[in-house]
Every structure is written in C-alpha cells, then in structure tokens.
Amino acid sequence: MRDVAIIGVGQTAVGEHWDVSLRHLALQAVQAGMADAGVTRADALYVGNMLSGELAGQEHLGALIADFAGLRGIEAFKVEAACGSGAAALRMGYVTVAGGLADVVVVVGVEKMTDASSADATMALALAADGDYEAAQGVSFVAINALLMRRYMYEHGYSHQDFAAFAVNAHRNAQHNPHAMFHYPVTAEQFARAPMVCDPVNLLDSSPICDGAAVVVLAPAEVARTLSPAPVRIAASAVGTDTLAVHDRRDLLVLEGAIVSTHRAYKQAGIGPQDVDLFELHDAFSIMAALSLEAAGFATRGQGLRLALEGEIGIEGRVPVATMGGLKARGHPAGATGVYQAVEVVQQLRGLAGANQVPGARIGVAQNIGGSGATVVTHVLERMVDW
Amino acid sequence: MRDVAIIGVGQTAVGEHWDVSLRHLALQAVQAGMADAGVTRADALYVGNMLSGELAGQEHLGALIADFAGLRGIEAFKVEAACGSGAAALRMGYVTVAGGLADVVVVVGVEKMTDASSADATMALALAADGDYEAAQGVSFVAINALLMRRYMYEHGYSHQDFAAFAVNAHRNAQHNPHAMFHYPVTAEQFARAPMVCDPVNLLDSSPICDGAAVVVLAPAEVARTLSPAPVRIAASAVGTDTLAVHDRRDLLVLEGAIVSTHRAYKQAGIGPQDVDLFELHDAFSIMAALSLEAAGFATRGQGLRLALEGEIGIEGRVPVATMGGLKARGHPAGATGVYQAVEVVQQLRGLAGANQVPGARIGVAQNIGGSGATVVTHVLERMVDW
Numbered sequence: 001m002r003d004v005a006i007i008g009v010g011q012t013a014v015g016e017h018w019d020v021s022l023r024h025l026a027l028q029a030v031q032a033g034m035a036d037a038g039v040t041r042a043d044a045l046y047v048g049n050m051l052s053g054e055l056a057g058q059e060h061l062g063a064l065i066a067d068f069a070g071l072r073g074i075e076a077f078k079v080e081a082a083c084g085s086g087a088a089a090l091r092m093g094y095v096t097v098a099g100g101l102a103d104v105v106v107v108v109g110v111e112k113m114t115d116a117s118s119a120d121a122t123m124a125l126a127l128a129a130d131g132d133y134e135a136a137q138g139v140s141f142v143a144i145n146a147l148l149m150r151r152y153m154y155e156h157g158y159s160h161q162d163f164a165a166f167a168v169n170a171h172r173n174a175q176h177n178p179h180a181m182f183h184y185p186v187t188a189e190q191f192a193r194a195p196m197v198c199d200p201v202n203l204l205d206s207s208p209i210c211d212g213a214a215v216v217v218l219a220p221a222e223v224a225r226t227l228s229p230a231p232v233r234i235a236a237s238a239v240g241t242d243t244l245a246v247h248d249r250r251d252l253l254v255l256e257g258a259i260v261s262t263h264r265a266y267k268q269a270g271i272g273p274q275d276v277d278l279f280e281l282h283d284a285f286s287i288m289a290a291l292s293l294e295a296a297g298f299a300t301r302g303q304g305l306r307l308a309l310e311g312e313i314g315i316e317g318r319v320p321v322a323t324m325g326g327l328k329a330r331g332h333p334a335g336a337t338g339v340y341q342a343v344e345v346v347q348q349l350r351g352l353a354g355a356n357q358v359p360g361a362r363i364g365v366a367q368n369i370g371g372s373g374a375t376v377v378t379h380v381l382e383r384m385v386d387w
Numbered sequence: 388m389r390d391v392a393i394i395g396v397g398q399t400a401v402g403e404h405w406d407v408s409l410r411h412l413a414l415q416a417v418q419a420g421m422a423d424a425g426v427t428r429a430d431a432l433y434v435g436n437m438l439s440g441e442l443a444g445q446e447h448l449g450a451l452i453a454d455f456a457g458l459r460g461i462e463a464f465k466v467e468a469a470c471g472s473g474a475a476a477l478r479m480g481y482v483t484v485a486g487g488l489a490d491v492v493v494v495v496g497v498e499k500m501t502d503a504s505s506a507d508a509t510m511a512l513a514l515a516a517d518g519d520y521e522a523a524q525g526v527s528f529v530a531i532n533a534l535l536m537r538r539y540m541y542e543h544g545y546s547h548q549d550f551a552a553f554a555v556n557a558h559r560n561a562q563h564n565p566h567a568m569f570h571y572p573v574t575a576e577q578f579a580r581a582p583m584v585c586d587p588v589n590l591l592d593s594s595p596i597c598d599g600a601a602v603v604v605l606a607p608a609e610v611a612r613t614l615s616p617a618p619v620r621i622a623a624s625a626v627g628t629d630t631l632a633v634h635d636r637r638d639l640l641v642l643e644g645a646i647v648s649t650h651r652a653y654k655q656a657g658i659g660p661q662d663v664d665l666f667e668l669h670d671a672f673s674i675m676a677a678l679s680l681e682a683a684g685f686a687t688r689g690q691g692l693r694l695a696l697e698g699e700i701g702i703e704g705r706v707p708v709a710t711m712g713g714l715k716a717r718g719h720p721a722g723a724t725g726v727y728q729a730v731e732v733v734q735q736l737r738g739l740a741g742a743n744q745v746p747g748a749r750i751g752v753a754q755n756i757g758g759s760g761a762t763v764v765t766h767v768l769e770r771m772v773d774w
Contacts (some may be wrong), residue, residue, distance in 0.1 A: 067631065098488060
C-alpha cells in the first residue's frame with residue numbers, strides 16, 4: 001500500500017447558483033483543482049453526489065463530468081452515501097491510489113439543490129433516512145435530528161440555548177471564507193429568536209440547502225513533492241457504518257458508526273484525539289456537532305456541547321471546528337460537503353487559512369456523515385512541508 | 388497489486404417482485420453469495436444501483452444493506468454509473484482487494500423498478516442520457532437506441548429483421564436459466580410481428596424493466612483456493628468512458644468507450660478476442676449487442692450483426708453471447724445487471740451452466756454499459772480449477 005497525498009484543491013463558492021448548471025459547477029471546481037495541482041491529465045475521476053437524479057435531472061455524473069472536464073475516456077463513477085457522498089468518493093480515490101491502480105485521481109463533490117423547491121429538496125434529503133421505517137412514516141430528516149436533540153437536552157440537562165455556541169462559532173469563521181455562503185456573524189441573542197424549523201431545531205441549528213462543488217487531486221505521496229509545492233498527506237482513510245433508522249441503535253445518543261470510523265482512522269494514522277489540531281466535523285445540525293465531538297473522543301458522553309460552551313471549539317481553542325464556517329455557515333451542498341471539508345483542512349495545513357488559521361496546524365481531521373450517523377467517513381490529513 | 392478472485396456468487400430470480408422490498412431483494416442475494424463463498428463476514432460491501440432514489444424511495448443503500456445483511460459497521464457505499472452501476476461496484480471491489488485494503492468484499496447489484504409506473508421508469512432511465520442535450524429535448528433512452536439502430540441499418544445495409552438473431556439467441560438460452568425473467572423461446576417470425584416501441588426498436592429488441600439482485604464475493608486469489616472449491620480469477624478489470632450525448636461522438640456507430648475499456652482489459656489479462664470463450668455483452672437493445680461485438684474486437688465495423696446472422700453467437704458458436712439469456716431475456720434490472728453478468732460468467736467457468744454450458748470454457752468476458760456507451764466496464768474472468 002502506498003502513501004497518498006492531496007496535491008491540489010479547488011472549490012466554487014457555496015450558494016444559490018441558479019445561473020450555473022451542475023456540470024458547469026463541477027467543471028469550475030475540477031479546473032481549479034487541477035490547476036492547483038499542476039496536472040492536465042488524470043487516471044480516474046470519482047464524483048461524490050447524493051441527489052443529482054432527484055433534483056438535477058441527471059444520473060451518470062462520472063462519465064458526464066469527466067468528458068466535460070476534458071478527461072474523456074478515463075475511469076469515472078459516482079459514489080453515493082447520502083450526505084457522506086463527498087468523503088466516500090475521496091475514500092474511493094484514496095483506495096485506488098493507495099493500491100497502486102492509479103497515479104492521479106480527481107475527486108469532485110458536487111450538488112445542485114436550489115433549482116428545486118424547498119419541499120422537493122426536503123423530500124429528497126429524506127432519502128438519506130430509512131425509507132420504510134422513517135421517511136414513509138412522515139419523519140423528515142430535520143425531524144430525526146430534532147428528536148435526537150430533544151433527547152440530548154433531556155438526558156444531559158442542557159437548554160436549547162446552549163447550542164447557540166455552535167452557530168456563533170461557525171458564522172464567525174465563515175465571515176473570512178470567500179467561498180462560504182453566509183458572511184455575517186450571528187449572536188446568541190439572534191439564535192434565541194431564530195424561527196423554529198422543527199422543535200427544538202431552529203433555523204440557526206440547521207445548515208442551508210445550497211449548491212457547490214469542490215475538488216481534491218490525489219497522487220502517491222512519494223511523487224507529491226515533485227508535483228506540488230505544498231502537498232498534504234492522507235495519514236488515514238476510514239469508514240464506519242450503522243443503522244439508517246435511529247430506533248435500531250443501542251443508544252440514540254451515541255454515533256457508533258463515528259466511533260468505529262474515528263477509531264479506525266486514529267489507528268491507521270497512529271494518533272489520538274490529543275494530536276488533532278482541527279476537526280472539520282459534520283455540523284449539518286448542531287446536535288450532530290455535539291455527538292460528533294463525543295464519538296471522535298474529544299469529549300465523553302454528554303460533554304460535547306460543554307466543549308462548545310467553554311469556548312474550546314474556536315480557532316484558538318482545544319478543538320477548533322468548522323474553521324471555515326462548517327456545514328452551518330460555509331453551507332452544506334449535500335454530496336459535495338465531504339470534499340469541501342478536505343479542501344478546508346488542506347488550506348489549514350498549508351497555512352493558507354488567513355484570519356481563520358489554526359496556529360501551527362499539523363494534523364487535521366475531516367469527518368463526513370451520511371444520514372444520522374449511518375455512514376461516517378474519516379480522513380486524517382497531515383502537513384508535509386513547513387511554512 | 389494482488390490477484391483477485393470471485394469466491395462466491397448469488398442471485399435472485401429476475402422478474403416483477405412486487406412482494407419483496409429492495410432491501411429484502413438485496414439480502415436474499417447477499418445471503419446466497421456469502422453462503423456460496425463460505426464466509427460469514429466481510430470487510431466492505433459495495434452496492435451497484437442506479438435508480439433507488441427515483442423508483443424505490445431510498446438512497447444510502449450501502450449502510451442500509453450492510454446493516455440488513457448482518458454486516459453493520461463495515462465500509463459500505465453505493466456506486467452509480469447508470470446501467471453500468473453493477474460492474475462499477477465490482478470494479479470498486481476489485482480495486483479494494485487488489486490494492487490490499489480489504490480481504491473479503493461483497494459486491495451486490497440491486498434494482499427495484501416495477502413498483503413504479505412504466506412512465507416513471509422510462510423517465511428515470513433517461514437520467515442515464517445527457518439531461519440537457521438529450522432528455523430535456525424529449526429524447527427517451529429507447530429513442531436514442533432507435534436512432535442508432537436506424538443509422539446502423541442505413542450505413543451497413545441491414546434490414547430490421549436481421550436483428551432477430553439476437554432475440555432468438557437470448558430467449559433460447561434463458562429457457563434453461565431458472566433465474567431468468569422469460570422462459571420461452573421466440574422465433575424470427577414473432578420478432579417480425581412484435582409491437583413497435585420506438586421505430587425501428589420493437590419489443591423484442593428491448594430488454595425488460597424488472598427487479599433483481601445479484602452478488603459476487605471477492606477475495607485475494609492466493610487464499611481463494613482455501614476458501615472456495617471453485618474460485619474464478621479476475622484476470623482484468625477496466626473502465627472506459629465516452630460522451631453521454633451521442634451527438635458529441637466522432638462516429639455514432641463506434642462505441643469508443645467500449646474500445647478503450649476492452650483494450651485495457653485485454654492488455655491487463657494478456658489476451659485477445661480470439662482467447663475469449665464467451666462474451667456476456669450488454670444487450671439492453673439489440674443494436675447495443677451489435678455495436679459491442681464490434682468494439683470488443685469480435686467483428687469489424689458493421690459486421691457485428693453478421694456474426695449473429697451466421698449463428699456464431701450461440702453456445703456452440705465462435706462468440707457465445709447472452710449465454711444465460713442476456714439483458715434481453717434474463718432481464719435488465721438496471722444497476723444490478725453488471726453483477727448478474729459476472730455471476731453468469733462464473734457459472735460458465737465453474738462448468739455449472741447446465742444446458743447452456745459453453746464447452747470447456749476457460750475465459751469469459753463480462754461487459755456492462757452505462758448509457759449509450761458512456762461508461763463501459765469490462766471484466767475478464769478466468770477459470771482456476773479443472774472440471
């Protein structure tokens with residue numbers, strides 16, 4: 001097995017791109033990523049996408065994007081794992097390069113959600129949940145998160161207002177990310193007054209429906225230094241899965257898939273949570289941020305929210321999260337998100353995160369979740385050069 | 388890179404399974420495949436599926452099926468490449484085992500199409516074509532094949548009736564396949580009277596909309612003999628892509644993606660078309676069968692149909708195709724088809740194809756196509772034991 005590195009990254013701004021088609025959005029990111037990597041060809045292209053069939057009238061994105069990006073003929077597929085699709089595609093790219101079956105692989109995450117109505121998007125997102133046991137019973141995806149949040153508040157004695165810390169942190173960081181969807185700060189007072197979406201989940205607990213595309217370009221680490229001035233090593237790539245339906249879980253408030261995924265990743269990288277300089281977690285809803293901090297070993301059961309309340313999730317904190325805005329404020333173009341997370345960790349490890357730079361960042365973890373924890377893909381990224 | 392073998396296969400009957408849900412269909416195939424392989428655990432599960440989001444109200448099949456099959460926790464994703472999804476998932480499984488990232492991988496192809504209306508299924512299948520340049524103009528998937536077929540007849544001087552040879556062959560073979568959808572023969576006379584679907588494509592040129600699930604279990608070839616009495620080596624796994632929209636191709640009647648895919652596969656396996664004992668090709672429409680025979684090197688441009696007319700595609704012919712009924716008569720559950728093809732080649736190489744056995748078969752090729760040739764996945768399978 002070969003060491004694998006990220007030799008280039010690219011991204012479009014996240015937002016409502018009504019004037020850009022899905023293939024153009026993907027193209028912009030692929031061109032940016034390949035230019036950054038300094039490559040003009042690739043052996044394979046994997047696409048992370050969840051909902052192009054439902055919301056954009058197009059399946060078969062692999063060959064489509066490969067052709068549109070001038071890479072006609074190369075191996076190309078779409079990989080889907082609900083909102084974890086982006087990192088699932090990255091995982092497939094990693095496997096292909098690590099195993100020696102390809103040298104240069106382009107991984108593109110792309111999602112176009114805003115051409116559809118909000119109702120259609122909500123219906124489509126429910127496809128991440130269990131169709132028979134959840135969605136068919138009328139439980140939307142936000143409703144599942146609301147049930148988990150309510151249970152967390154009940155078992156651990158938090159108020160809903162305590163969750164404000166996640167939104168405040170994410171929006172503060174997004175102000176300095178030109179690719180983020182929201183460039184304004186929010187206060188705890190605004191959180192308290194935010195419209196309710198699905199009690200207790202309010203608007204500022206929720207990531208937005210949006211469009212975006214992001215790219216990472218992979219190559220064997222041994223040649224990465226000759227291709228890129230600032231490659232980043234993938235020290236670990238790991239997946240854990242769990243039931244789609246949350247009622248089937250042993251403990252509603254424990255993301256076992258995330259525990260398995262993180263444990264496998266830490267083991268492969270030979271690190272523990274104490275070695276992690278930043279953690280790009282999957283804050284699709286603020287309850288997911290709290291549960292992720294616990295599953296990844298940064299806090300014990302019920303104490304993930306405490307970390308946020310104590311200011312430990314900020315850029316200068318013990319576990320910086322959502323350093324470029326996270327799903328909440330950078331935006332959450334479903335199947336693209338996992339690739340955005342990787343791009344942002346690379347920016348941090350290259351020392352190019354500007355006002356949001358985590359000082360001296362050496363090791364960053366990106367964790368992308370499909371469903372309410374049913375697919376969890378974790379990548380540990382490690383700086384290869386000094387800056 | 389390690390040699391990879393198929394150590395077990397499983398399949399459900401292809402048909403209209405209105406009483407079985409998608410997850411149960413997948414489960415039946417996974418259980419059959421794992422029992423055949425003699426394994427009770429796996430490191431990863433990849434799902435080939437095209438349309439579960441559109442037609443079965445469920446995305447996120449990887450974690451869902453892994454959990455439902457008793458494999459909760461393992462790595463699991465869905466891989467999509469339109470009707471080439473099944474072989475795309477097999478390709479991902481091959482890459483993972485070949486690269487040494489997993490030892491036992493379950494590849495399941497599953498599709499449930501008949502719970503939806505024919506109109507919805509037709510709309511969904513059009514997602515394999517170019518949404519902007521084909522589907523949005525009102526061109527259905529069968530219409531694209533009709534245009535190609537008309538052009539083939541015009542350029543090469545064939546009559547529509549000449550294509551009957553493909554349907555006759557497929558139905559003859561399906562009679563002896565208990566898992567096939569259609570168990571009756573058809574005659575050239577019946578072909579001549581078949582209802583028109585989209586001129587010149589008639590009902591007997593077309594594969595049916597149906598449900599089904601098939602599984603192959605992969606392991607490193609070096610341990611395959613200890614695990615299975617009759618393993619089959621994957622001598623090559625290769626992908627080629629092309630434009631989705633057929634108008635963008637240099638030559639409408641040349642499947643360049645298939646040429647690239649086959650060439651890569653032959654090169655990896657160190658063989659040529661003369662070494663192939665059977666060719667499970669992608670006869671979604673009879674025109675695709677003709678074009679595939681040409682792209683894979685069994686005939687020159689315009690001569691693929693000639694092979695069929697001369698009786699060379701039968702079990703005893705020079706290039707047996709659709710030996711268990713093919714897409715036409717075994718059935719074409721879109722994203723599952725590529726795995727069915729691999730299962731059938733394994734049956735042939737194990738000498739278990741019964742009345743349809745290709746005498747002394749040593750090398751079989753399975754070729755699965757997404758769209759009208761935009762994704763082409765080719766696997767060369769080779770017998771490892773004598774019988």
